[in-house]
Amino acid sequence: MNLENFFLGFDTKAYEYMGCHIVGKGVEFYLWAPHAHHVELFSSKDNFEVFYNLEKVDDRGIWHLFIDNCEPIYSYRYRVYSNEHDYVDKSDPYAFYSERRPSNASVMYDLNYYSFSDDEYMAKRHFSYDNPCNIYELHLNGFRKDEEFTNYRILKEELIPYVKEMGYTHIEIMPVFEHPFDGSWGYQATGFFSATSRYGTPYDLMDFINECHLNNIGVILDVSYVHFANDSYGLGNFDGQACYEYKSSNRAFSQWGSYQFDLGSGPVISFLMSSGNFFLNKYHFDGLRLDAVSNLIFFDGNKDTGVNESGLSFVKRFNYYIKKENPDCLLIAEDSTDFPKVTVPTEYGGLGFDYKWDLGWMNDTLNYYAMDPEYRKYHHNQITFSMAYFYSEKFILPFSHDEVVHSKKTIVDKMWGSYEDKFKQCRNLFMYMFTHPGKKLNFLGNDIAMIREFDETKELDWFMLKYPLHDSFKRYFRDLCQIYLAYKAFNSGDYYPSTFKWIDADNYKQSIYIYTRYDDDYCFVVVLNMMPISYTDYRVGVPMAGEYTELINSEKDIYSGCNMCNFKPIKSDKIKSHGLLNSIAIDIAPYCGIIFSTPIEKKTISLETPKNIRKLETL
Numbered sequence: 001m002n003l004e005n006f007f008l009g010f011d012t013k014a015y016e017y018m019g020c021h022i023v024g025k026g027v028e029f030y031l032w033a034p035h036a037h038h039v040e041l042f043s044s045k046d047n048f049e050v051f052y053n054l055e056k057v058d059d060r061g062i063w064h065l066f067i068d069n070c071e072p073i074y075s076y077r078y079r080v081y082s083n084e085h086d087y088v089d090k091s092d093p094y095a096f097y098s099e100r101r102p103s104n105a106s107v108m109y110d111l112n113y114y115s116f117s118d119d120e121y122m123a124k125r126h127f128s129y130d131n132p133c134n135i136y137e138l139h140l141n142g143f144r145k146d147e148e149f150t151n152y153r154i155l156k157e158e159l160i161p162y163v164k165e166m167g168y169t170h171i172e173i174m175p176v177f178e179h180p181f182d183g184s185w186g187y188q189a190t191g192f193f194s195a196t197s198r199y200g201t202p203y204d205l206m207d208f209i210n211e212c213h214l215n216n217i218g219v220i221l222d223v224s225y226v227h228f229a230n231d232s233y234g235l236g237n238f239d240g241q242a243c244y245e246y247k248s249s250n251r252a253f254s255q256w257g258s259y260q261f262d263l264g265s266g267p268v269i270s271f272l273m274s275s276g277n278f279f280l281n282k283y284h285f286d287g288l289r290l291d292a293v294s295n296l297i298f299f300d301g302n303k304d305t306g307v308n309e310s311g312l313s314f315v316k317r318f319n320y321y322i323k324k325e326n327p328d329c330l331l332i333a334e335d336s337t338d339f340p341k342v343t344v345p346t347e348y349g350g351l352g353f354d355y356k357w358d359l360g361w362m363n364d365t366l367n368y369y370a371m372d373p374e375y376r377k378y379h380h381n382q383i384t385f386s387m388a389y390f391y392s393e394k395f396i397l398p399f400s401h402d403e404v405v406h407s408k409k410t411i412v413d414k415m416w417g418s419y420e421d422k423f424k425q426c427r428n429l430f431m432y433m434f435t436h437p438g439k440k441l442n443f444l445g446n447d448i449a450m451i452r453e454f455d456e457t458k459e460l461d462w463f464m465l466k467y468p469l470h471d472s473f474k475r476y477f478r479d480l481c482q483i484y485l486a487y488k489a490f491n492s493g494d495y496y497p498s499t500f501k502w503i504d505a506d507n508y509k510q511s512i513y514i515y516t517r518y519d520d521d522y523c524f525v526v527v528l529n530m531m532p533i534s535y536t537d538y539r540v541g542v543p544m545a546g547e548y549t550e551l552i553n554s555e556k557d558i559y560s561g562c563n564m565c566n567f568k569p570i571k572s573d574k575i576k577s578h579g580l581l582n583s584i585a586i587d588i589a590p591y592c593g594i595i596f597s598t599p600i601e602k603k604t605i606s607l608e609t610p611k612n613i614r615k616l617e618t619l
Contacts (some may be wrong), residue, residue, distance in 0.1 A: 009269030012277040012321050019094025023109045026068040033239040034061025037083050043076035082240025090599050091233050091398040098178040100197040104233045114206045118213035127328045132491035133439035136168040144459050152204040153263035156211050156215035167481030170218040180231050187224045190234035192275040209284050212218050218286035225272045226295045228257040264310040278610035280326045294337045319352030328583050330354050343394040358395035358588025373531050380508035398441040404454045412449040424591035431593030434480045435526045437494040447477040469560050476559040489519035525596040535588040541578030547571050547599040548584050555589035
């Protein structure tokens with residue numbers, strides 16, 4: 001126990017001594033309550049009728065209790081007195097497990113019994129920007145269930161095979177911190193070390209992650225370290241005064257009505273850093289996605305209110321120490337601001353995230369596809385603009401849960417036009433997404449073209465796969481994922497400008513976009529037609545002479561398209577087009593997206609130097 005680090009805000013393992021721990025045949029408790037007059041503990045061991053006094057062992061507010069001959073099976077609460085008479089009953093801030101809502105007592109729990117078998121996965125896990133990253137974001141209760149809540153057994157049996165079938169590399173689960181209200185989806189939590197009891201025990205969650213790793217699936221945890229629920233048994237006014245929240249009334253509450261963490265307090269910083277490290281270390285999560293980073297950068301996420309200096313200091317410290325202890329984990333920012341260097345390491349003046357959600361790309365793209373095609377020519381730059389700033393950060397392209405709730409419509413329903421036209425354009429949209437540089441994230445339901453908005457009380461509308469449009473859309477999405485995984489041009493080198501080049505970014509009159517993606521072995525030409533107009537023998541400039549084969553066409557009949565495709569390989573002509581010496585003539589269906597591929601021939605060139613002759617492989 002290093003209390004100096006704890007109070008200075010540099011402790012990433014406060015969970016090893018704070019809270020409830022098994023010691024010999026008894027149970028030991030440590031609690032931070034700096035303003036408390038005295039503290040008692042009562043538990044189900046004695047039917048909540050016997051009160052144990054905690055001893056103050058540090059003047060800065062550390063309280064201690066040891067109960068002999070006590071098994072880790074009982075629920076308990078703290079009774080925290082602000083004076084001789086006034087008290088409030090509180091859950092343990094560092095509890096590893098909690099009663100299922102509406103109950104709220106903490107539960108004594110020993111996490112050390114579970115034995116992971118994912119050593120091989122953990123040993124080979126390494127962070128690289130050239131690794132494929134295709135994330136399936138989900139609310140655990142929204143995938144599949146047979147009662148009020150799903151459970152980890154169902155997720156092991158059905159989610160893992162589905163993720164493998166579709167070609168995702170990672171699962172990102174919305175917060176599993178214990179929380180009072182189902183509709184908060186875990187973003188307003190009370191237990192920052194307590195995996196919610198809704199879906200099973202901590203061992204069940206460990207076993208689920210272990211099984212994901214055995215199937216080579218990474219698991220990312222969504223966390224919210226900006227705010228916490230204001231329920232009376234939680235962290236707010238923990239010892240009769242502001243403890244975890246800001247003391248100033250104009251900073252204490254967030255725009256969601258919840259308390260905001262005091263990010264200038266050393267013990268609070270240690271609490272939050274320890275929470276992140278806890279789930280990475282004890283549960284073997286592969287990464288953390290930090291919610292509402294804009295609120296860490298600016299007060300209330302509003303640039304006009306000024307920079308949140310304590311928030312910036314916290315996030316830099318958090319990322320630096322978490323990455324130092326978990327160098328292969330992913331740290332992802334959900335950030336809507338234009339604040340610079342979000343994905344630059346802290347030692348170079350950045351915030352230290354590995355990736356940032358590209359919310360600008362998401363908004364521009366969805367606005368464009370929702371537009372009447374007749375007016376798209378006036379907004380042509382909404383598709384091209386992303387590449388003007390893309391290399392300023394390490395971006396993930398997200399179509400997350402935020403885009404399919406609160407009457408915003410689902411992704412397919414956002415598309416302009418008739419029911420059938422929506423599917424055509426949605427297939428086009430996802431080809432654009434999977435061929436655009438950047439890692440990918442999609443919320444559950446996107447890949448089967450869900451029409452109904454997300455509802456945490458219901459599972460996905462799997463019955464829709466009985467209908468050809470939805471079943472073929474799932475097949476199309478899966479094929480895009482498999483192409484993404486199969487070719488380095490789409491999953492590696494995202495952040496090198498040499499791997500992407502526009503062929504035609506200016507054809508606003510026809511609303512056709514053409515660009516290339518490269519790797520060492522293949523050149524790919526992507527054509528996107530945003531209009532309900534078809535073309536035959538449409539000439540497209542290509543970067544090299546060769547034979548171009550249609551790899552995938554969104555309008556192929558197996559995807560419920562019109563089947564206006566280029567079925568045979570097309571040999572390039574020495575005809576100038578789009579400023580290139582060679583070109584191909586292709587057929588383009590309405591609203592279609594096409595990927596053409598050609599192998600890159602490598603030639604051996606001898607370069608003579610004064611001392612020797614070197615043979616270099618060049619393109």
